[in-house]
Amino acid sequence: MAAYRQGKPAPDEAFKLSSNENPFEPIDAILEAIAESSINRYPDGSASAVRARIAQRHGVDIESVHVGAGSVAILAQLIQAAAGSGDEVVYAWRSFEAYPGLVTVAGATSVTVPIDESDGSHDLAAMAAAVTGRTRLILVCSPNNPTGAAVSADAFADFMGTVPRNVLVVLDEAYAEFVTDPTAVSGIGLLDDYPNLVVLRTFSKAYGLAGLRFGYAIGPAYVLDAARTAAIPLSVIEPAQRAAIAALDNEEFLLERVARISALRDEVWRALLEQGWSIPHPQGNFVWFATGEHTAAAAEIFLKHGIVVRALGSDGLRVSIGEAESVGKLLAAAEEVVQNLPTAHARTGLD
Ligand SMILES: Cc1ncc(COP(=O)(O)O)c(C=O)c1O
Structure with a gap:
């Protein structure tokens, strides 16, 4: 590899x-929040304050929020929790460069479905058709890195209607805040409809905290509990937790x-x-x-x-x-x- x-x-x-x-450079409120961290102490492993803040921001309960040292860490946890040797993970290609490696490290097999070259979009019908009895997880990246195309809300609803409920769908919305197309999917509002959907967001891009490593997932608590089990304990550091709260205070x-x-x-x-x-x-x-x-x-x-x-x-x-x-x-x-x-x-x- x-x-x-x-x-x-x-x-x-x-x-x-x-x-x-x-x-953009970080704002003073974020720098001040970072400076208040007690770095001789371990961070709060349950990240309860920032999870509560994110839960409040999105109108969900705290158990439906999981945080990681970047959303890529949560992606790794979900793949490791859901898929192993002999299992398949479906995703579009080209998409985020980290996907193939994370699937391989989990011991699972990547099943890639070509991006539509004319507009860089996911071929969701082909992705649904690629599901077999071995598929454990499907990664959908909207907007897609690197082609920039967003999945439409209608196409996503059709897709979720055909994917079996025992296959986990991870909607990677690392760039959600930059979307201006009103027809694009936005996953958090759909979580009540699908017990097999998890939405990934990050503070790296829109909130300018890439260097602190802070991402989050919103989804069903039973799925996020599996991700928590696969997580390396205490990897989300206090400066990152504090900075994320300060970012939301200044959203x-x-x-x-x-x-x-x-x-x-x-x-x-x-x-x-x-x-x-x-x-x-x-x-x-x-x-x-x-x-x-x-x-x-x-x-x-x-x-x-x-x-x-x-x-x-x-x-x-x-x-x-x-x-x-x-x-x-x-x-x-x-x-x-x-x-x-x-x-x-x-x-x-x-x-
Ligand atoms: C599509 C996508 N998902 C996830 C990530 C990971 O972001 P982070 O781990 O910084 O939250 C990136 C970063 O480039 C990305 O492009």
Whole structure:
């Protein structure tokens, strides 16, 4: 197995747009909350204060909330709790790079269903059809990292209607707060309808706490109890718990920043359409370029313009929406790519 690779560090003067991070500095209230932590003591292993706050925020009870050192930790726990040797985990591909490794480490088998190349969306009918007697878990990523497409609420309802109730569905909504498409699914309001659904959220992206590692799941208590059993105890540290509470106390301010990032994303997207790219409306804090076999060459062009991107094999590039000052460079690089890499252009479907 190849080890998980992080986004490349940026050379001096370059913008690191390879990890879908939030470009804004933390607010004072969060820094103050972190400073109040007693780091000579272990954290509250049950994370009761922050779980209560998240439960209140979403109108659920505290037993329906589980927290982890990043939502990826909860993903690992759920996969380990639900699937083992001989079991199958279904997910779309391309999707979040961590999925294949987490499934393999759990001893289970990945069953991947190709993303619809025309719009980067999940083929949920094909994913439901891929369920066998061995399927334990299905991962649905909306908006999808890296293609940016969100699953529609209607398509998700149809899908949940066909998936057997003994198969766990994990809806990974790491980028939910950036979604502006009103037809997109939002999982938390659906939890009462489906006893086999868990929704994953994170403070890494919208709330700018990637470095503190704090994510959460909302779902049925009996499923989350299984995840808690598979968790490494005490891995969610007190500074992260305190920072998450401070972020929720200042949510309106932080979500206004999120709205600015989404607006910048839309500006970038429209400019790319004008350059000749055919990219479906992205719903996360990143843009996907289907550069195919030219991906490595295109990544070099972006780097030459001072933009570090995430190059994903021979499928494409993912570029985060970061500092406003990076946008000119991003667009200059994209223009050079679309002008000089004809096959990449062809893959956009515009010829
Ligand atoms: C789709 C998706 N899910 C989960 C994560 C993990 O986020 P974290 O572990 O920082 O909460 C990421 C991070 O990039 C992601 O893109």
